[in-house]
Amino acid sequence: MAITALLVAALPLSIVWISRDTNKYRKLVWISVFLTFDLIVFGAFTRLTDSGLGCPDWPGCYGEANPFIAHEQIRAAESLLPTGPVTMVKAWIEMIHRYLAMGIGVLIVAMMGVAWWRWAGRRGSGAPFAPAARGVAAPGFSTFLFFFVCLQGAFGAWTVTQKLQPIFVTGHLVLGMSLLALLAWFGGRLDQLHAPLPRAAGSESARLGRIRLLAALSGLVLLVQLALGAWVSSNYATLACMEFPQCGGAWVPEMDFEHGFHLWRDLGKTAAGHYLPFSALTAIHWVHRNFAAVVLLVLGLTAWQAWRVGGLASHARWLAALLALQALSGVATIYFNFPLAIAVVHNAGAAALVLVLTMINYRAKYLAAPAYQ
Incomplete structure (x- = not known):
């Protein structure tokens, strides 16, 4: 598995190495952002194709490094339950997801290693640790990213070993989005060191103060909606409401919030071990759908305010x-009875919102600051 992870990471590392970019460290960070976005989208595809248990152990597949070697065990499980979670196709989908995740882990280890190497070299030479050097090579942030990706990996393992228990699936998705935001923040910081934007002045400074508050609030609102969306997906509640804007023929349908939002329980079961009632799935879907209106309002207001500021427009x-795309893809998912392509686009749109909102938050902070941050 370790060799596979190194092979997956070899291509992006080679691209960084042969690049003519004068700041290869910055390029490494942004390639990691791109691959993390891809990982989130492919993770959504893995979940939506019911491939999360395509290999029911971790980190390998029936104790092997790939489904080719585990062919006999997979075929035996598939013959017992042809429509079950274990098939050769689903096994490959799940393992490709794991390989990509491990490759990103290697890239983050490379970030941390380069940062510590540069830091040690400057200390050894007695050179001052200048602000620009801190932004490029300070090991603190990349080390934090390393421990964060380890936590994300642990949730990925628990997702499998705990048989898709909703709290672990939800945590895995939210942490993945958080990792994307952290990498984008780091990339934004390196961008400003590479080609700084002019600081705000005059009336624009006052406006940036409001934008920073709105952008921070938007980040919190989006985080809540991501968790709610993950809870919908992990509980398979997407089709609990088959119409829009009403649900089950009513504006406020019958809902079971107690069982629907009980966090520690098995998939499809209540905390007592009984089958989860349909009204609980309805509650999960209805809350996510209606909180989307809050997201549209707060993030839309942030976009409107930032539109008139240089560096944020x-x-x-x-x-x-992206807000318009998310609204359309969310409604289309219901109207077209949950087609796979639209559902994946909806998840990709959520990840893109995380990226763009992170950059607005960082740039607003940077433009409003009087000195290096």
Whole structure:
């Protein structure tokens, strides 16, 4: 498995190595952002194709490094339950997801190693640790990323070993989105060291103060919605409401919040071990759907305010476009009876919102600051 992870990471590391970019460390961070985004989208595909238990152990597949070697065990499980969670296709989907995750882990280890190497070299030479050097090579943030990705990996393992228990699936998705935000924040910091934007002045400074508050609130609101969306997906509650804007023929349908939002329970079961009632799934779906209105309002207001500020305008336009895409793909998922492609697009849109909103938060903080941050 370790060799596979190194092989997966070899291509992006080679791209960074042969690049003519004068700041290869910055390029490494942004390639990691790109691959983490891809990992989240492919993770959504893995979950939506019911491939999360395609290999029911961890980190390998029936104790082997890949499904080719575990062919006999997979075929035996598939013959017993042809429509079950273990098939050759699902095994490969799950293992590709794991390989990509491990490759990103290697890239983050490389980030941390380079940062510590540069830091040790400067200390050994007696050179001052200048602000620019801190931004490029300070080991603190990359070391934090290393421990964070280890936590994310642990949740990935628990997702499998605990048989898709909703709390672990939800935690795994939220941590994945958080890792994407952390990497994007780091990339934004390196961007400003590479090509700094002009600081705000005059009336624009006052406006940036409001934008920073709105952007921070938007981040919190989006985090809540991501957790709610993950809870919908992990409980397979997407089709609990088959119409829009009503649900079950009513604006406020029959709902069981107690069982629906009890965190520590098995998939499809109540805490007492009984089958989860449909009204609990309805509650899960209904809350996510209606909280989307809060997301549209708060993030839309942030986009409107940021639209008129230099350094934020392009990101504000992206934010507005992504909000429209999310609303459309969410409604289309219901109207078209949960087609796989639209559901994956909806998850990709959520990850893109995380990226754009992170950059708005960082840039607003940077532009409003009087000195290096």
